[in-house]
Amino acid sequence: xxxxxxxKLELADMIAxxxxxxxxxxxxxxxxxxxxxxxxxxxxxxxxxxxxEDSFGVNLDLDEDLSSFEHVDALAARLAGLLAAQ
Amino acid sequence: MTPAxxxxxxxxxxxxxxxxxxxxxxxxxxxxxxxxxxxxxPWVLPVYGRPDLAAVLDGxxxxxxxxxxxxxxxxxxxxxxxQRVARDGExxxxxxxxxxxxxLAAAERLAGELGRAVFAHEREWPLHATxxxxxxxxxxxxxxxxxxxxxxxxLALLSADWRRLLRGERLAPPPWQPMDQAGLEQTExxxxxxxxxxxxxxxxxxxxxxxxxxxxPGEPEDPRFIEVGMESVALAVAATRLAQRWTxxxxxxxxxxxxxxxATVSDRPRAVMQLVxxxxxxxxxxxxxGTVGQDGLFVLDLPGxxxxxxxxxxxxxxxxxYRNAHYDPAAMTAMRQEIGLLRGREPDLDAFVNDRRDGAGxxxxxxxxxxxxxxxxxxxxxxxxxxxxxxxxxxxxxxxxTAPGTGQLSLIIDTAYLSRDxxxxxxxxxxxxxxxxxxx
Numbered sequence: 001x002x003x004x005x006x007x008k009l010e011l012a013d014m015i016a017x018x019x020x021x022x023x024x025x026x027x028x029x030x031x032x033x034x035x036x037x038x039x040x041x042x043x044x045x046x047x048x049x050x051x052x053e054d055s056f057g058v059n060l061d062l063d064e065d066l067s068s069f070e071h072v073d074a075l076a077a078r079l080a081g082l083l084a085a086q
Numbered sequence: 087m088t089p090a091x092x093x094x095x096x097x098x099x100x101x102x103x104x105x106x107x108x109x110x111x112x113x114x115x116x117x118x119x120x121x122x123x124x125x126x127x128p129w130v131l132p133v134y135g136r137p138d139l140a141a142v143l144d145g146x147x148x149x150x151x152x153x154x155x156x157x158x159x160x161x162x163x164x165x166x167x168x169q170r171v172a173r174d175g176e177x178x179x180x181x182x183x184x185x186x187x188x189x190l191a192a193a194e195r196l197a198g199e200l201g202r203a204v205f206a207h208e209r210e211w212p213l214h215a216t217x218x219x220x221x222x223x224x225x226x227x228x229x230x231x232x233x234x235x236x237x238x239x240x241l242a243l244l245s246a247d248w249r250r251l252l253r254g255e256r257l258a259p260p261p262w263q264p265m266d267q268a269g270l271e272q273t274e275x276x277x278x279x280x281x282x283x284x285x286x287x288x289x290x291x292x293x294x295x296x297x298x299x300x301x302x303p304g305e306p307e308d309p310r311f312i313e314v315g316m317e318s319v320a321l322a323v324a325a326t327r328l329a330q331r332w333t334x335x336x337x338x339x340x341x342x343x344x345x346x347x348x349a350t351v352s353d354r355p356r357a358v359m360q361l362v363x364x365x366x367x368x369x370x371x372x373x374x375x376g377t378v379g380q381d382g383l384f385v386l387d388l389p390g391x392x393x394x395x396x397x398x399x400x401x402x403x404x405x406x407x408y409r410n411a412h413y414d415p416a417a418m419t420a421m422r423q424e425i426g427l428l429r430g431r432e433p434d435l436d437a438f439v440n441d442r443r444d445g446a447g448x449x450x451x452x453x454x455x456x457x458x459x460x461x462x463x464x465x466x467x468x469x470x471x472x473x474x475x476x477x478x479x480x481x482x483x484x485x486x487x488t489a490p491g492t493g494q495l496s497l498i499i500d501t502a503y504l505s506r507d508x509x510x511x512x513x514x515x516x517x518x519x520x521x522x523x524x525x526x
Contacts, residue, residue, distance in 0.1 A: 062409055
């Protein structure tokens with residue numbers, strides 16, 4: 001079983017790493033602004049998707065709603081759904 | 087003057103398959119034949135401080151030793167093309183006196199001249215270098231690289247290294263080199279990513295129109311391919327404003343405008359363009375000197391509502407394009423040939439966009455009051471016709487240039503399909519679209 005709180009922390013670190021330090025894990029977890037507004041670029045987002053896929057062994061579909069990539073909670077929920085379906 | 091010689095000895099030698107980025111360039115240089123010098127990368131490294139010739143040659147030696155890409159030759163082998171990294175070798179470097187010319191101007195001119203030579207990839211080093219001197223002292227290094235060895239981000243890395251090396255710093259070799267990348271690309275996750283990207287391209291190619299334009303080719307100009315450029319502060323300011331308004335990148339805004347213009351000129355509701363993409367999203371490749379870029383496939387269905395919706399759609403389309411821009415070019419070629427058999431021929435994807443700026447914006451735009459009318463700025467805009475390339479086969483190729491203080495947008499066209507007047511109007515339409523959007 002994957003602990004949701006732990007997944008969220010891991011995602012926050014991944015987002016910070018993907019952003020090249022532009023966005024901090026603390027800002028991600030505070031979730032006061034969408035990730036775009038915090039400065040997460042398109043390329044950082046693709047890097048993040050690669051990292052999530054490689055780390056969790058899931059396949060993220062970009063055709064779905066992109067808004068789940070704007071907040072760590074939504075992203076964690078989506079990831080939890082994918083992990084549960086495995 | 088007698089040429090100098092740089093003798094180098096790096097940490098390792100080896101042979102590996104080509105990386106995906108190299109494979110793409112390998113195919114491109116062969117397709118382009120004698121016109122392949124279009125793909126060369128001229129570059130100038132200024133000589134900072136007042137080092138003597140020995141120090142400058144030593145800096146160049148260190149650069150070549152650090153980056154395996156700069157001591158690599160490329161060859162066809164029975165199992166497919168390979169990169170061969172040499173541990174040691176010598177590079178001959180001519181010395182040229184700048185004379186009355188400014189040394190940097192002379193270096194730029196010489197780099198351009200070096201860039202016109204076709205590289206013999208199997209037996210030549212992937213760079214040609216000339217040292218420009220002034221009053222007997224080295225003042226600048228004029229270079230041309232084959233695109234098999236570098237892309238624009240690699241050149242930026244070399245410039246940063248150069249500055250440090252001339253200051254006397256000792257730099258350890260970067261841990262990740264093209265041979266390592268080639269190994270990684272053979273692994274399962276990368277093969278799976280490649281397969282997914284190819285499925286996406288296939289879904290687009292299955293029903294994209296076979297031609298970029300529906301109208302038949304007319305009588306082309308001679309030379310057939312020309313580049314029309316525009317420098318517009320208004321374009322840059324407007325794109326910046328729109329990007330901030332919608333929290334998307336200026337690249338997405340420019341893509342939306344270029345794609346809208348292409349759709350309008352081709353009278354279609356959908357624009358399909360290849361997106362030249364630096365592809366350095368894997369952290370390991372970020373400090374690697376090599377050619378990593380591969381093209382993405384950008385598909386924009388015009389929402390038909392307003393420019394805001396178009397920009398949001400372009401933002402999403404760009405993400406999809408980037409995501410599917412990392413693939414094995416050999417598998418891609420096979421898929422495209424298969425589509426060609428199914429549809430009678432391969433669709434023509436000769437419409438491109440390349441944003442050469444490495445960050446998201448322009449660093450030195452004039453400060454304007456928020457909400458200030460941008461229309462008057464357009465009176466400063468100038469357009470011009472630049473290089474004509476005899477052998478490029480693009481129908482439409484937009485490039486966003488790197489000048490920090492103005493929006494540089496250029497457009498290479500095939501004059502069999504578009505006139506130079508049309509090309510100029512397309513650039514001005516794009517400027518007008520952005521200025522109008524920013525005002526709205």
